[in-house]
Amino acid sequence: MIHLRRGGIRADIRRVDTEAAFVDALLEEEWDLILSDYNLPGYSGLAALDKLRALGKIIPFILVSGEIGEDIAVQAMRNGASDYLLKSNLARLAPAAMMAIEANRTRLAKQHADLELSQSRQQIRELAQHLQTSIEQERAAIAREIHDDVGGALTAVKLDLAWIARHATTPALAEHAQQAMEAVTMAHEAAQRIMHNLRPAILEQGLVAALQWMTDRFAKRTGITTTFRTSHDQLTLSAGVPLVAYRFAQEALTNVSKHAQASRVSVDLAQAGGVLSIEVSDNGRGLNDDDLAKARSFGIRGLRERAETVGGWVDISSGTDGTTLILSVPLSGPENGFLDAVTPELLDTPLGSEGDPDDPTTWGHLQ
Structure with a gap:
C-alpha cells in the first residue's frame, strides 16, 4: 500500500x-x-x-x-x-x-x-447474401415479365404479320410484311437471350449440363478454344450452389473474353472431399498486382462476395502463362440453401414452350 x-x-x-x-x-x-x-x-x-x-x-x-x-x-x-x-x-x-x-x-x-470488426464482417456477409437473394428474385421477376408481356406481344405481332403476308395484294406489301416478320423474329430471339442471362433455365438440367452448354456457346461466340472437363455426370447440390457456380463460371468467361487476350480456356468441375470446385484457366496475358488493386475492380471482388454467400471462397493465380480462377464451396452448412426463397412463388408458374433454338431447355420451370 x-x-x-x-x-x-x-x-x-x-x-x-x-x-x-x-x-x-x-x-x-x-x-x-x-x-x-x-x-x-x-x-x-x-x-x-x-x-x-x-x-x-x-x-x-x-x-x-x-x-x-x-x-x-x-x-x-x-x-x-x-x-x-x-x-x-x-x-x-x-x-x-x-x-x-x-x-x-x-x-x-x-x-x-476485434469483436466489433467480426460482427461488422458478419453483417456485411449477411447483407451480401440478402442482396444476392434479392438480385436473383428481381432477375426471375424481370425474366417472367419479358416472357409474358414482351414475348407474348411479339408472338401476336408475328402472327398478324404472317396473316398480312399471306393476304397481301401486292408483292411490295408482302415483302414489307416479310421484312417486319424477320425483325420481330430477331427481337424475339433477343428477348429469349435476355431471359436466359437473367435466369438460366438450363440449370434445370443440372450444373454439369449447364456448364457444358455455357462453354460450347462461349466457344462459338468468341472463337476461343474452350474445353470443359468434369469428374461427374450428375451432381446433387443444395439449391443455392448451382446458381452461384454457374454465375462464377459465367463471370470468369466474360472476363476472359474482355481482358485476357487468350486463345484457349478450360473449365474444370470436380467434387471431392465434400467440396465442389470449379477451375477456369486461360493462356492469356495474366493479371498483375495493379489489376488486382484497382479501386473499381469489382469483377474479382464480386466473385468473392458471391462465393461467400454459400460459404465458399475464390483463389486466383496469375502469371505470364495465363490466369486461373478457382471457386471452392463446402457442400455442407446452412449457407448453401440461401437461394431457396427464390424458387417457390416466383418460379413455379409455367412460362411457355418457345425458346432460344440454341438453348436445349424451355422456360417451363425456372429453378
Whole structure:
C-alpha cells in the first residue's frame, strides 16, 4: 500500500488469504489489478493465477515473492502473469502496476475492436447474401415479365404479320410484311437471350449440363478454344450452389473474353472431399498486382462476395502463362440453401414452350 501511494496510485484494496475468499472477491467486483504473494497459508500465488485463468477473468496479475527462482518466474509468466517482483525491490511496484493496467486496458480495447470488426464482417456477409437473394428474385421477376408481356406481344405481332403476308395484294406489301416478320423474329430471339442471362433455365438440367452448354456457346461466340472437363455426370447440390457456380463460371468467361487476350480456356468441375470446385484457366496475358488493386475492380471482388454467400471462397493465380480462377464451396452448412426463397412463388408458374433454338431447355420451370 505504501509503495503504491509513493508511486502516485490511490487504490481501494481488498486483502484475501484463502482460495474461497479469492474467488468471492473475483465474482463480486471488477478489479484493475491482482497482487499476489508467492507463498500463502495453504495456498500459493501460482494456484491463484490458475484459478484466475479458470474463471476466465482478464485481470493483470503481479506475483510478489521474497525469493523466487528463475524457473518459477518463467512458469508464472507463461501462465499469464503480467510481471513478478522481489520484495527487496518493491520500488518497481507502482510502475509495474501502471504498466500492467495500461497493457490490460489496451488488450481489452483490442478485443472489443476485434469483436466489433467480426460482427461488422458478419453483417456485411449477411447483407451480401440478402442482396444476392434479392438480385436473383428481381432477375426471375424481370425474366417472367419479358416472357409474358414482351414475348407474348411479339408472338401476336408475328402472327398478324404472317396473316398480312399471306393476304397481301401486292408483292411490295408482302415483302414489307416479310421484312417486319424477320425483325420481330430477331427481337424475339433477343428477348429469349435476355431471359436466359437473367435466369438460366438450363440449370434445370443440372450444373454439369449447364456448364457444358455455357462453354460450347462461349466457344462459338468468341472463337476461343474452350474445353470443359468434369469428374461427374450428375451432381446433387443444395439449391443455392448451382446458381452461384454457374454465375462464377459465367463471370470468369466474360472476363476472359474482355481482358485476357487468350486463345484457349478450360473449365474444370470436380467434387471431392465434400467440396465442389470449379477451375477456369486461360493462356492469356495474366493479371498483375495493379489489376488486382484497382479501386473499381469489382469483377474479382464480386466473385468473392458471391462465393461467400454459400460459404465458399475464390483463389486466383496469375502469371505470364495465363490466369486461373478457382471457386471452392463446402457442400455442407446452412449457407448453401440461401437461394431457396427464390424458387417457390416466383418460379413455379409455367412460362411457355418457345425458346432460344440454341438453348436445349424451355422456360417451363425456372429453378
